[in-house]
Amino acid sequence: MSEVTMQAGCKLYGEGGVDDFWGQARDISGLFEPLEGGLRRVRLAGLNPDGRLLKCITLNNSKSAHLGNADLTLLDCGEVEIGSYFVADVHLDSIVTSMEGGGTYDAVVTLDCETILPGSGVTWNLLRSRELNRNGIWRSLDRRGRRAWLSVALNHHGYRKPSVHRPDLAYAIDGSHIFDESSFYCALGEAVNGPAGYFGWNLSALDDCLSGQWGAVRPMVLDWNFSQDSRDRLREDAQATIEYEGRFLEFLSEIFYKRNVTVNYL
Known part of the structure; x- marks a missing residue:
C-alpha cells in the first residue's frame, strides 16, 4: 500500500475541550514519524492560532514556549473532522509568518503521543484524502499494518x-x-x-x-x-x-x- 500525498490539516484543543480552542492548521506533517525516544516533531502549515497558542505567540515574540497537553483533531482534505489523539507536553519549537498571508503562521511543535501505532499514517492518509472508499484495501497490509x-x-x-x-x-x-x-x-x-x-x-x-x-x-x-x-x-x-x-x-x-x-x- 503506497503513501498518499495531500494537504489536510488539524485542529488543536487544550484540556478545556471545545471552549479551549488553540487554532487550526491547513496542513500537518510529521505526526506519524516518531523521533528516537518516542517524541514527534510536527509541522503545522497555514496555522491560524487562537486561545493559549495565540497568547504564547504574542507574549514570546515568536520564540519557543511550552503549551501543555492537547487534543489534536485530524481533518480530511475537505476540513471534515475524522479522528483525534490526546497529545502530551506540546512544545512550540519555532514559528514564522506564513507566505500564505492572512495572518497565518508556519510552526513546528514537539509532542508526545503514545497511542499512535507504527504504520498508522498510511491508513490515516487514505482517510484524509478520501480515498478509503472501498472494501478490501487492508488486504495488502502485513500483520503490523493490519493492527x-x-x-x-x-x-x-x-x-x-x-x-x-x-x-x-x-x-x-x-x-x-x-x-x-x-x-x-x-x-x-x-x-x-x-x-x-x-x-x-x-x-x-x-x-x-x-x-x-x-x-x-x-x-x-x-x-x-x-x-x-x-x-x-x-x-x-x-x-x-x-x-x-x-x-x-x-x-x-x-x-x-x-x-x-x-x-x-x-
Missing part, C-alpha cells in the same frame, strides 16, 4: 456518519483473506460498517461491540464465506494461540452464541 489499520478504524468510528441497521440483518464476511486474528476483525469491521469499519480488534472489544452502539443490532446473522480455510488458518495463528491458549475459535463461538449471533459457515 495499525484497526487502531485507526477504532479512532475514526465516532466521526463516521451512522449507518442504518436493524435486527436480523445478515452480514457477509469474506474469509478468503482471513489469515490471523487481526485480519478477521478487518474483514468483520468492513462487513458490518463498510470501508475502514470497526467492529472490534480483540475478543473483549468484539463482545463490547455486540452489546450495542457499534453498528449492528442483535439478533443478527453472519454469513462466513470460505469459512473452512479461514478457520484452519486462524487455528494456525501463533500469536492468537499464545494469547488464547489455542482456544480462539472456541471463545469466538461462545461470544456469538451469548450475543445471539447466528453464524452460517459457508
